[in-house]
Amino acid sequence: MTDWGSGRPVVLLAPGVMGSRAWEFQATWLAGRGLRCVAYDRRGCGRSDWPWEGYDYDTLADDLATVLEDRDLRDVSLVGCAVGAGEAVRYLARYGADRVSRLVLVSPTTPFIMRTADNPGGVDPAVLVEMAEAIASDRPRWAAELAGPFFAGAEAPCYTGAAGDWRGLPVSAELAGWMSGLTLDSSPRATVEICRTLFGTDQRAETADVPVPTLVVHGEDDLAAPVELCGARTAALIPDCTFVRYEGAAHGLFASHADRLNKDIVSFLSA
Known part of the structure; x- marks a missing residue:
C-alpha cells in the first residue's frame, strides 16, 4: 500500500494485472503537489494475496470499499486505468458517492468491450x-x-x-x-480472470448512472480498449463528463504520456 502526501485524497486503481507500482509517475508527482495519493495492489496482483476466486467487479469494488473505509477516506478522487475504470464504476454503483467527489478514467475498458447481438461493434469473443x-x-x-x-x-x-x-x-x-x-x-x-472480467462485463447501465463529475482520457491509437468503443462511449454515457483524446497515443498513457496526464488530472481536480 502506498499512502503519500497530504491534502485531498486521490486513490489510484492500476491497469490490468499490474500492481500499484504502475503509478510511479503519477503518485510521486501528485503527492508533491498537495494531494494525498493512495494506491494498493488489487487481489491477485503485486504484493497482495493471490486467492483463487474474487476477480469479478463486485468483489474488486468491495476491496476498494474496504480500503476507503479502513483509512476513512472522504472527498476522494478515484483514478482508474483500464480495468481500474470498471472497478471504480462498479464501486459507485454498489456504494454510491458518499466518499467520492470526482472520477478520472484513463484508457477505460468501460462500458462493454465484447461483441454481442446488442453490441455489434464490440471485439470478437x-x-x-x-x-x-x-x-x-x-x-x-x-x-x-x-x-x-x-x-x-x-x-x-x-x-x-x-x-x-x-x-x-x-x-x-x-x-x-x-x-x-x-x-x-x-x-x-x-x-x-481479470481479463475475462474486463472483457465480458456489460457496464453500460451503471456507467450511465455515474453520479460525480468525470474526466475520461483516451489514446486515439489504443488497441487494447479502442477509443470509439470504450472512451468515447463511456464519455457519452456519463452525465457530467469531460472527454480528452490523446492523438497518436495508445493504451499505456500513465507511462508514455505521464507528464500530460499528470497535468490533466491536476487541472480537472482543481476545477
Missing part, C-alpha cells in the same frame, strides 16, 4: 479465448508481446523474442521491460 491460451502456454512471452501495442498501438514493431527488443516505441526498452515485469507480478489465475 475469440480474442479472449486466444489471450487465455497465450497466457496458459507462455505467459512471459505474452507479457513481452503486450509492450509494443500497449505503448504504440498498431504501429508497434513486432517483438522478436530477443531480450530487451522493444525498439521503436515511444518509451525506452527498459521501461517496456519494466511494464512487462509488472504484468508478470500476478498470479496466472488472476491474469486470466
Whole structure:
C-alpha cells in the first residue's frame, strides 16, 4: 500500500494485472503537489494475496470499499486505468458517492468491450479465448508481446523474442521491460480472470448512472480498449463528463504520456 502526501485524497486503481507500482509517475508527482495519493495492489496482483476466486467487479469494488473505509477516506478522487475504470464504476454503483467527489478514467475498458447481438461493434469473443491460451502456454512471452501495442498501438514493431527488443516505441526498452515485469507480478489465475472480467462485463447501465463529475482520457491509437468503443462511449454515457483524446497515443498513457496526464488530472481536480 502506498499512502503519500497530504491534502485531498486521490486513490489510484492500476491497469490490468499490474500492481500499484504502475503509478510511479503519477503518485510521486501528485503527492508533491498537495494531494494525498493512495494506491494498493488489487487481489491477485503485486504484493497482495493471490486467492483463487474474487476477480469479478463486485468483489474488486468491495476491496476498494474496504480500503476507503479502513483509512476513512472522504472527498476522494478515484483514478482508474483500464480495468481500474470498471472497478471504480462498479464501486459507485454498489456504494454510491458518499466518499467520492470526482472520477478520472484513463484508457477505460468501460462500458462493454465484447461483441454481442446488442453490441455489434464490440471485439470478437475469440480474442479472449486466444489471450487465455497465450497466457496458459507462455505467459512471459505474452507479457513481452503486450509492450509494443500497449505503448504504440498498431504501429508497434513486432517483438522478436530477443531480450530487451522493444525498439521503436515511444518509451525506452527498459521501461517496456519494466511494464512487462509488472504484468508478470500476478498470479496466472488472476491474469486470466481479470481479463475475462474486463472483457465480458456489460457496464453500460451503471456507467450511465455515474453520479460525480468525470474526466475520461483516451489514446486515439489504443488497441487494447479502442477509443470509439470504450472512451468515447463511456464519455457519452456519463452525465457530467469531460472527454480528452490523446492523438497518436495508445493504451499505456500513465507511462508514455505521464507528464500530460499528470497535468490533466491536476487541472480537472482543481476545477
